[in-house]
Amino acid sequence: xxxxxxxxxxxxxxxxxxxxxxxxxxxxxxxxxxxxxxxxxxxxxxxxxxxxxxxxxxxxxxxxxxxxxxxxxxxxxxxxxxxxxxxxxxxxxxxxxxxxxxxxxxxxxxxxxxxxxxxxxxxxxxxxxxxxxxxxxxxxxxxxxxxxxxxxxxxxxx
Amino acid sequence: xxxxxxxxxxxxxxxxxxxxxxxxxxxxxxxxxxxxxxxxxxxxxxxxxxxxxxxxxxxxxxxxxxxxxxxxxxxxxxxxxxxxxxxxxxxxxxxxxxxxxxxxxxx
Numbered sequence: 001x002x003x004x005x006x007x008x009x010x011x012x013x014x015x016x017x018x019x020x021x022x023x024x025x026x027x028x029x030x031x032x033x034x035x036x037x038x039x040x041x042x043x044x045x046x047x048x049x050x051x052x053x054x055x056x057x058x059x060x061x062x063x064x065x066x067x068x069x070x071x072x073x074x075x076x077x078x079x080x081x082x083x084x085x086x087x088x089x090x091x092x093x094x095x096x097x098x099x100x101x102x103x104x105x106x107x108x109x110x111x112x113x114x115x116x117x118x119x120x121x122x123x124x125x126x127x128x129x130x131x132x133x134x135x136x137x138x139x140x141x142x143x144x145x146x147x148x149x150x151x152x153x154x155x156x157x158x
Numbered sequence: 159x160x161x162x163x164x165x166x167x168x169x170x171x172x173x174x175x176x177x178x179x180x181x182x183x184x185x186x187x188x189x190x191x192x193x194x195x196x197x198x199x200x201x202x203x204x205x206x207x208x209x210x211x212x213x214x215x216x217x218x219x220x221x222x223x224x225x226x227x228x229x230x231x232x233x234x235x236x237x238x239x240x241x242x243x244x245x246x247x248x249x250x251x252x253x254x255x256x257x258x259x260x261x262x263x264x265x
Contacts, residue, residue, distance in 0.1 A: 018202040054169030059161040069202030122242040
């Protein structure tokens with residue numbers, strides 16, 4: 001009886017608090033993404049268009065470890081019986097990736113372009129069983145700080 | 159030491175290639191602040207302790223990479239790649255590798 005009470009309270013805690021936290025996190029992600037949308041970010045090897053004099057080039061990284069709440073873990077466990085999309089884990093990795101990219105962009109304010117963006121995901125197991133508890137996402141890229149191209153050498157979209 | 163994950167560096171020319179350099183570190187994830195992370199696991203969200211831990215581990219691997227490159231006389235490392243693998247339950251290895259080169263300013 002006591003076990004069931006603990007289980008139910010953990011589930012409801014995970015459901016309500018977890019949902020509130022996720023909503024707040026998504027809100028924060030959306031506003032920050034809007035603020036940083038102007039920085040050109042690509043995963044191509046070379047910078048897009050023509051650059052002026054290059055002042056500085058550096059490696060930038062951003063990482064985030066996000067974990068899933070108790071309710072979602074139970075829900076995913078049930079879902080695994082039938083197969084199909086585990087939507088609860090989709091938001092988990094989505095949040096982690098966007099957060100990591102945002103941290104990367106925030107670490108190089110003033111960069112002209114961010115090129116060669118690579119994303120790497122690894123799952124952090126709790127050591128006990130195989131279940132996915134949390135994921136770590138690392139985003140890394142090269143930030144270029146350059147002057148505006150000189151007149152006559154207009155930047156092209158190619 | 160100039161470090162990029164692109165094959166070439168805008169505004170610089172690569173004159174000499176010195177070969178692959180690498181740096182790695184193995185860290186346990188369950189040290190210290192693990193109890194807090196356990197509670198955080200119930201409600202979900204960011205596990206700040208782990209984020210910091212992995213960040214520090216990566217900084218250390220990066221230091222080792224730089225030391226190795228300095229020893230062989232490089233002034234830049236290009237085409238850096240990161241990789242994470244779990245070697246044992248609760249511990250993970252962070253491995254960084256790249257190509258050490260000598261660069262000079264482009265004309």
